[in-house]
Amino acid sequence: MTVSHVDLRTVRGFVFDVDGTLILSESPDWSGAVPLPGAVELLQWLREQGYPFALFTSGSTHRPEIYATRLRAAGLPIEDWQVITTGVTAAEIIATDYPGRSVYVLGEEGTVAPLQARGIRVVDGKEGETAGVVLVGWSRSLTYDQLDIACRAVWNGADLLVTSAARAFVSKRGLKPGWSWSIAIAIAETTGKHPRVVGKPSVEALRAVARLLGTEIAATAVVGDDPDLELRMGRDAGAPTVQVRTGRGSEPIETPLLGDLVVSGVGELLELLREACMREGAADR
Template sequence: MTTAPDQHRNGHVPAPDLPDRLRAVRGVVFDIDGCLVLGDKPGGHGGRALPGAVDAVAAIRATGRPVVAFTNGSSQVPADIAAGLRLQGFDLADDEVLTPAVVAAEVLAERYGDQPVLVFAGPGLVDVVAAAGVVLADPDRPTDAAAVLVGWDVGFTRDRLQAAAEAIWNGAPMLVASDARRFASASKPMAGVGGFIAQGLSYVTDTEYEVLGKPSDTAMLVAARRLGVAPADVLVAGDDLRLEVSMARRAGGVGVLVTTGVHGRVPVGEIAADQMPDLVVDALSELSARMLLADATASDPVNAPTALPADRVGA
């Protein structure tokens, strides 16, 4: 069986205007696990760069477009993740790595000010929100909490469940760093901890929760602000249709599925309309090649970044 020249092996055919849309991209968000690297823990910890990924990121940055790497893992602080990525060859500064903790720090500060927030997570989340000035609630006084934030808490015990439930029963909203079911690793799919806790709390308290990490609109806005461009001018590349691709689509940006992680070569007929990628590639080198080709056919160079909207992140 043969495919058309521009048809991916999963049956996906890019829209005719894809070169124009790639040319219009002003900033790029890369997922980490299953897109840039494959490791044994979230954030590419202890992993290896995927073939061609280092050069692809460098090539896209060389076009003048800013880039960030965004993982839904919150077990490490962004600076530690960035250091690990640099060891694997990626030229990424500490402030070019985003996690749900970065989003949470902005949201909690804006919404709750000096009101205490009950946080269940490891240092990768707790340290980041505390450094941003968020007041941490005392687990022994859960009804004082203005909100509950759930992250990657491998020590979530019966006592913590009770404290979180009491806070939520008392009216505190539940925020979740990420409820991703799984993420790609070097050896096998790894189960998501935060989503497991959040689903359990949702059941116990009969309360819905708000996701702050990918694919939330809030996460996209924070990423776009870090890039200095509007959300609609962002390309998001990742291995998860539910996370990176859907986040890009809702913002009006470009969503690219990389088949090196969670979703692989999903038959196009099985993809929901709101998760349909604009482009499917088997390696990031294919994406950088397409972007360079699109730029080469432009009559004008890449324009200056579009001004950002004045919307508040935590609104």
């Protein structure tokens, strides 16, 4: 059953979660991605109708264009710029809120490259102990020495940032643990400094995405499956939210935090958008 507290005729842009909303995949890098029912058709319809939209992912391993290539291979009709990673929002926030500070990164190319593209100095090795910011992304190659340097930097006064607060993500095999958040919490437990989230569910991150789309927050619908991440982010920012009952949204709901619009999946969202456009067209005649 559809639950709706939002008029889709007022929406001018869309921000989509990816895993569990538009696709299911084998791993966080979206290898073997399979589109969920209605995903391809919805994005194609939005393109034809001229709606700006972006796919905002908690993934931070690769550059956005790498992710975009894999999604196109799965059939999603998107451009490179429409995939926005937490590496991109992290760089935006660090450049704005921590100007001039060097950054020690626990992460891979997808976290480092956006920082360098913004002219932010990334330090490595022992120099990391004097960094002004420690940024935790996804890294399968994390070592104890790197963890040691990160903790020493925080003890020396660095701010602790993390690209995602996702405790888990959806795959074809079900839930898998979120690596970035796990590492950030380990550093927080060791140092006593709580991490600042620069990806989901950060309001600042959503504002950065809306700026890239050229839309106002109040007219930018956030579509996702996770009540604790993109749906919370949208609500906290004052954006209309659409909860899909795929991915994590298919789990029993133990919290009252739901979307303004609750649908079975993105295929149903497409049907409702078409109906809203027809009503708007009829009202204009």
